[in-house]
Amino acid sequence: xxxxxxxxxxxxxxxxxxxxxxxxxxxxxxxxxxxxxxxxxxxxxxxxxxxxxxxxxxxxxxxxxxxxxxxxxxxxxxxxxxxxxxxxxxxxxxxxxxxxxxxxxxxxxxxxxxxxxxxxxxxxxxxxxxxxxxxxxxxxxxxxxxxxxxxxxxxxxxxxx
Amino acid sequence: xxxxxxxxxxxxxxxxxxxxxxxxxxxxxxxxxxxxxxxxxxxxxxxxxxxxxxxxxxxxxxxxxxxxxxxxxxxxxxxxxxxxxxxxxxxxxxxxxxxxxxxxxxxxxxxxxxxxxxxxxxxxxxxxxxxxxx
Numbered sequence: 001x002x003x004x005x006x007x008x009x010x011x012x013x014x015x016x017x018x019x020x021x022x023x024x025x026x027x028x029x030x031x032x033x034x035x036x037x038x039x040x041x042x043x044x045x046x047x048x049x050x051x052x053x054x055x056x057x058x059x060x061x062x063x064x065x066x067x068x069x070x071x072x073x074x075x076x077x078x079x080x081x082x083x084x085x086x087x088x089x090x091x092x093x094x095x096x097x098x099x100x101x102x103x104x105x106x107x108x109x110x111x112x113x114x115x116x117x118x119x120x121x122x123x124x125x126x127x128x129x130x131x132x133x134x135x136x137x138x139x140x141x142x143x144x145x146x147x148x149x150x151x152x153x154x155x156x157x158x159x160x161x
Numbered sequence: 162x163x164x165x166x167x168x169x170x171x172x173x174x175x176x177x178x179x180x181x182x183x184x185x186x187x188x189x190x191x192x193x194x195x196x197x198x199x200x201x202x203x204x205x206x207x208x209x210x211x212x213x214x215x216x217x218x219x220x221x222x223x224x225x226x227x228x229x230x231x232x233x234x235x236x237x238x239x240x241x242x243x244x245x246x247x248x249x250x251x252x253x254x255x256x257x258x259x260x261x262x263x264x265x266x267x268x269x270x271x272x273x274x275x276x277x278x279x280x281x282x283x284x285x286x287x288x289x290x291x292x293x294x295x
Contacts, residue, residue, distance in 0.1 A: 028182035032189040039193030076197045086186075089193040138195055141261050145189045148272050152185065155279050156178075159286070 026085040029153050036146035038088035042076055043139040045091050049074050050132045057123040061111040068111075069121040071097035097122055173210045174282045180208040181275035183241045188271065191264050198255035202246045202264070208274075 026034065049072050059069035077092040099122045107116030187203050194200040252258045 027186065028179070029185055032182070032186040035186070035189040035193045039189075042193070078194055078197060078200065087190070089197060134196065137261065138192075141192050141195070141265055142189075144265065145192050145268055148268055149185055149189065152181075152272060152275050155276055159279060159283060 029149055029156070031086040033146060033149045033153070034084050034086055035088055036142050036149060038081075038084070038090065039142040040139065040146065042089050042091055043135050043142060046074050046135050047132065047139070049094065050128050050135065053123050054125065054128045054132075057121055057125060057128075060109070060118055060120055064111055064113050066111060068101055068119050069123070071099070071121060071123045073097050170285065171282075174278050174285070177208055177210070177278045178275065178282070180205065180241050181271055181278060183243075184267070184271045185275070187243060188264050188268050191259050192261065192268075194257075195259045195261055195264070196257065198257060200257050200259060202259040203243050204246050205241050205243060 025031075053071050056069035061068055073095050075092040075095060076089055078087055078089050080087045081090070101122050102120040103117050104120055105116055106112055106118045109118045112118050184205050187205055191202045246258065248258060251260050
């Protein structure tokens, strides 16, 4: 009798946990807040990569056999996150830019080839500055969305006061 | 002419708030994907209370999961379907048609609508409280 009761309780709890795991999705204002939060993180990471590219725009190799700094590009993906409970934007991967390196004639440079040419990073300052302006605009838009969502959640809480 | 005894005010306000929260979710989702290549913006149809105006409160038949353990209000969610905007007039070179300006404008408008709905709901609650107290 007791064993039967315990078995029934274990099965009942397993079903409840399974049901909760399956219906872990969030919707409405909490989901909106999580989406904005994830977007802020993704844009912050993108700014980080842009800053790294700009900081290393003149980083060459130390000897003729060494390649200079290679520009990085961030790729994003939009997928469902079971820990959060909704689809969010995340950083997918960081890939190297395949554009050719810049070549300058500097025969006295330690990384100069036999012909006197040095490879410089494939980073263009104008492109990085434009990317940073676009990312800044996106970050500010997502921040505004996050603040608005928070404000609406607080406003909804006013109902129960 | 709408009859006053069929006027489901609380139901309309509740549905409007559901629509507002769903709209906020859609707008935030669009803004988060604004720079992802190949992504299209989503939108909701504007809230229309005409169908709810003459409806009386009833039990909504909900579509449940296969194990028949209902976990969420399917009725309200299914009333506001999310549609994809396939407009190609403002597409970036990477195939993204989400315009940040439009989304931020909708954000402000939605905030106003939602705040107004909450304000009306609070006023209605206070009126009912006064009526019960008296």
